Amino acid sequence: MSTRRLFERETFLAPLLLSPVAVYMVLMVGFPFAMAFVYSFSNVTVGNPDFHMTGFGNFTAVLGDPVFRKSLLNTFIFTFISIGLVLILSNMLSELLTRQFRAKWLIRFLIMMPWTAPIALGTIGYLWFLDSVFSPLDWLLRTWGLLGKPHALLGPMSNMYWLGQPGLAMASVILVHVWRLLPLATMIRIAGMNSIPREIIEAAQVDGAGYYRRLFHIVLPLLLPVISVTVLFSTLFTFTDMTVVWVLTKGGPPDHSTQVLASFAFLKGIQGGDLAQGAAISLFFFPVLAGVAAVVLRIAKKAVVT
Amino acid sequence: MKKRYTRRDFLKHAGIGAASLAAGPALLDTVFAQTSGKRTLRILQWSHFVPSHDKWYDQYAKQWGEKNNVDVTVDHIGLADLKSTFAAEVAAGKGHDIVEFIDPPSDFEPSVMDLTDLNQEAVKRFGKQAPFATRSTYNPYTKKYYGFCHGWTIDPGDYRKSLWEKAGKPNGPETWADLLTYGAKIKNEQGVQVGIGFSQELDTNMAERTLLWSFDSSIQDENENVILDNKNTVEAVKFMAELYKQTLTPEVFGWTAASNNQLLLAGKASYILNSISAYRSAQKDVPEVAKDVFFTPALKGPRGTAMACEHVIYIAVVPKSAEKNADLAKQFLLDRTANYDRAMWESKLYNSPAFFGTALPGGDRGYPAVANAKTLRDLHNAWFSNDPYALPGERTDKLMPLKDAEKWSTNVGYPGTANPAEGEIFGTYVLPGMFARVAQGKQSAEESVKQAAAECKKVFDKWRAQGLLRKG
Numbered sequence: 001m002s003t004r005r006l007f008e009r010e011t012f013l014a015p016l017l018l019s020p021v022a023v024y025m026v027l028m029v030g031f032p033f034a035m036a037f038v039y040s041f042s043n044v045t046v047g048n049p050d051f052h053m054t055g056f057g058n059f060t061a062v063l064g065d066p067v068f069r070k071s072l073l074n075t076f077i078f079t080f081i082s083i084g085l086v087l088i089l090s091n092m093l094s095e096l097l098t099r100q101f102r103a104k105w106l107i108r109f110l111i112m113m114p115w116t117a118p119i120a121l122g123t124i125g126y127l128w129f130l131d132s133v134f135s136p137l138d139w140l141l142r143t144w145g146l147l148g149k150p151h152a153l154l155g156p157m158s159n160m161y162w163l164g165q166p167g168l169a170m171a172s173v174i175l176v177h178v179w180r181l182l183p184l185a186t187m188i189r190i191a192g193m194n195s196i197p198r199e200i201i202e203a204a205q206v207d208g209a210g211y212y213r214r215l216f217h218i219v220l221p222l223l224l225p226v227i228s229v230t231v232l233f234s235t236l237f238t239f240t241d242m243t244v245v246w247v248l249t250k251g252g253p254p255d256h257s258t259q260v261l262a263s264f265a266f267l268k269g270i271q272g273g274d275l276a277q278g279a280a281i282s283l284f285f286f287p288v289l290a291g292v293a294a295v296v297l298r299i300a301k302k303a304v305v306t
Numbered sequence: 307m308k309k310r311y312t313r314r315d316f317l318k319h320a321g322i323g324a325a326s327l328a329a330g331p332a333l334l335d336t337v338f339a340q341t342s343g344k345r346t347l348r349i350l351q352w353s354h355f356v357p358s359h360d361k362w363y364d365q366y367a368k369q370w371g372e373k374n375n376v377d378v379t380v381d382h383i384g385l386a387d388l389k390s391t392f393a394a395e396v397a398a399g400k401g402h403d404i405v406e407f408i409d410p411p412s413d414f415e416p417s418v419m420d421l422t423d424l425n426q427e428a429v430k431r432f433g434k435q436a437p438f439a440t441r442s443t444y445n446p447y448t449k450k451y452y453g454f455c456h457g458w459t460i461d462p463g464d465y466r467k468s469l470w471e472k473a474g475k476p477n478g479p480e481t482w483a484d485l486l487t488y489g490a491k492i493k494n495e496q497g498v499q500v501g502i503g504f505s506q507e508l509d510t511n512m513a514e515r516t517l518l519w520s521f522d523s524s525i526q527d528e529n530e531n532v533i534l535d536n537k538n539t540v541e542a543v544k545f546m547a548e549l550y551k552q553t554l555t556p557e558v559f560g561w562t563a564a565s566n567n568q569l570l571l572a573g574k575a576s577y578i579l580n581s582i583s584a585y586r587s588a589q590k591d592v593p594e595v596a597k598d599v600f601f602t603p604a605l606k607g608p609r610g611t612a613m614a615c616e617h618v619i620y621i622a623v624v625p626k627s628a629e630k631n632a633d634l635a636k637q638f639l640l641d642r643t644a645n646y647d648r649a650m651w652e653s654k655l656y657n658s659p660a661f662f663g664t665a666l667p668g669g670d671r672g673y674p675a676v677a678n679a680k681t682l683r684d685l686h687n688a689w690f691s692n693d694p695y696a697l698p699g700e701r702t703d704k705l706m707p708l709k710d711a712e713k714w715s716t717n718v719g720y721p722g723t724a725n726p727a728e729g730e731i732f733g734t735y736v737l738p739g740m741f742a743r744v745a746q747g748k749q750s751a752e753e754s755v756k757q758a759a760a761e762c763k764k765v766f767d768k769w770r771a772q773g774l775l776r777k778g
Contacts, residue, residue, distance in 0.1 A: 009659050009740070028733065043494065043772065045413055045416075045726070045772065046393045046396075046413060046414075047393070047411070047413040047414035047415065047416060047417050047726070048413075048414075048416035048417055048772075049396060049397050049417070050416070061764070061768075065761075067734075068759070109610035123378075127562075132555075132556075132557030132558075132560050132565070132566075133557060133568070133569060133572065133574060136571075157555070157556075159555075159557060161555065161556040161557045161559070161560060162560070163557055163559075163560030164505075164555075164557045164558065164560030164561075165559065165560075166561040166746075169560060173724070181429055198354040207451060249506075249560065250505075250506045250561065250562075251504050251735075252507075252508065252559065252735075252738075253504075253505060253506070253559035253741030253742065254505065254506055254559060254738045254739045254741075254743070254746075255738075255739035255742055255743050255748075256506075256709075256735075256739065267733070267734055267735075268734060270390050270393065271389070271733035271734060272633065272729075272730040272733045272734045272735065273413035273726055273729060273730055274395075274730060274768070295705070
């Protein structure tokens with residue numbers, strides 16, 4: 001059989017084209033996952049790769065750790081609030097950005113910027129922005145008389161201490177994460193909106209449907225598959241991310257007020273030297289994320305408009 | 307007939323291919339080394355806080371290589387990446403020949419060589435080692451030296467003299483009680499706070515150990531039993547909560563390791579716990595603040611005990627995977643120790659020697675000769691009495707109170723040795739949590755100490771089961 005004919009055969013070409021993905025998945029996802037799985041049932045440490053199996057000991061130890069329980073709760077708070085904000089804000093932004101106005105391309109470009117910049121760099125910028133003493137945000141608040149005076153709205157202290165107070169620290173971490181995710185979510189939604197046939201919207205307009213009726217009864221239902229994909233990606237991304245938390249707070253302020261599972265796995269496994277417990281913590285992601293993926297994909301499949 | 311390509315064949319060939327890829331660079335090294343007749347020595351260490359040190363050190367390593375017919379490469383990486391990088395090298399079974407940490411790498415003990423012979427030879431050549439340096443490199447239970455310590459950094463109190471003069475304590479605090487009384491007075495009357503962290507970071511971890519030891523408590527005793535839950539710890543935690551209320555602001559809960567330096571440089575701190583690098587930065591960037599910065603030794607606790615955590619401790623390990631180069635590594639480390647006067651000078655006195663008795667090499671040493679100085683001790687005393695890096699018009703005797711710092715400095719794990727359990731407790735911020743819960747009013751001191759002690763006990767039990775700690 002000639003090479004050309006071989007390449008024309010679907011049974012040959014399809015596996016060939018998919019093979020790089022398969023190799024990537026095995027090497028970059030499957031292998032680390034299998035390692036984490038084995039490690040989580042062992043007594044391996046960061047300084048000693050030789051190990052023996054210890055059963056479920058790491059899981060029981062992790063479940064009995066108050067910091068783990070706090071990190072788990074923080075992870076859900078961090079994820080759900082972030083995703084909620086991303087959905088609402090991306091909805092608003094995409095509504096604005098699909099309308100015609102001057103310098104639209106510039107605004108779109110600026111909105112995409114956070115996605116193109118390395119996240120660690122962007123977050124370091126926020127570290128300065130939210131600094132306990134030199135925060136320019138605090139300076140603005142003081143200048144506007146909202147802070148640093150006896151009867152100021154935000155209090156008499158000179159600074160807000162964004163990263164020093166548990167509630168404000170969690171809010172800061174969430175806001176930086178939303179800033180990072182928003183561009184992608186917005187662009188996905190804009191792409192979805194562009195795919196809605198204009199005739200449907202125009203027909204609804206002719207029938208007298210107002211903005212909110214069109215939004216809730218036409219646009220959002222038609223966008224459900226796209227929104228589901230956004231939710232899926234954002235959830236997976238948020239649940240497993242530690243960059244923003246690590247750069248901004250290292251899980252602090254004490255006692256682990258913004259610690260999330262990903263950062264706690266690193267803290268325990270690498271900084272603490274207990275690789276086995278670090279692996280056990282990271283494995284807690286798997287059932288949750290697999291469940292989220294299954295549910296969201298099911299919703300998306302049902303909602304596909306044919 | 308064509309031979310069938312079996313799964314076994316595939317695995318065999320894939321294995322050979324992978325091994326060839328992995329071993330390629332090493333094979334090339336060997337080939338080049340054999341061609342040139344040179345051996346190679348690869349060193350991994352942190353990027354020093356004082357850049358002039360690394361500039362000198364890289365040059366020194368190169369010259370040492372030329373003298374000994376060895377290709378020496380020095381890789382500097384950020385402090386935060388050191389542990390994870392070495393962990394990857396341990397897992398891969400290959401990497402650098404010497405890895406230098408700035409905290410005790412006791413959890414790597416199973417993967418590094420026993421350096422007993424090197425430590426014994428160093429004592430023979432350079433005299434007694436500072437006791438806390440030994441406690442940071444030796445495991446008395448396994449009787450193994452897992453590291454070699456050549457130097458360390460002092461962690462004094464840095465105070466603003468003008469503020470303390472106005473408050474009626476011109477020479478700064480002598481006790482923790484002074485810090486509370488006068489620190490509060492300065493904050494109330496002059497609007498400048500004390501700068502001690504309460505956060506999940508390095509300096510807070512050290513400051514809280516310093517306080518704990520000065521209040522006659524510790525996480526473990528000499529025999530690696532957890533003794534944290536006692537009345538002295540409760541007293542220390544209550545004191546720290548009071549110190550927070552009267553002299554600090556909520557910002558200290560969100561600090562990074564650089565925050566206290568920044569506060570001092572901005573003229574917004576009356577007292578911080580940090581190495582002299584904060585002062586050296588001020589000399590460079592804000593000389594008017596630097597001229598006002600003076601130093602105190604460890605503050606005394608309620609019963610007169612005064613201890614401080616070393617700020618940095620330089621510990622080199624030789625991985626088991628580098629066994630074939632162990633002789634070179636040991637020779638390099640011994641020679642480096644013999645040349646420690648240069649490390650002290652080039653680090654602007656940030657580095658202090660672990661072997662004060664080391665004889666000074668003769669000849670031009672790259673710094674103005676010090677009359678009658680025969681050992682590092684003489685040099686240290688001379689420089690700390692008359693700081694060669696003082697600014698023009700600045701007092702040169704500011705470092706005097708730190709001359710005998712090795713007497714009141716100690717290691718993480720004091721009064722016992724550094725060990726993986728102490729390392730994990732340090733790395734996962736158990737003490738910052740214990741102190742902060744009380745300062746934030748979330749728990750009583752007694753409850754918080756009990757919770758922290760229970761966490762520590764679990765960690766100790768776990769590492770005991772690994773065979774790296776004494777049996778309880």
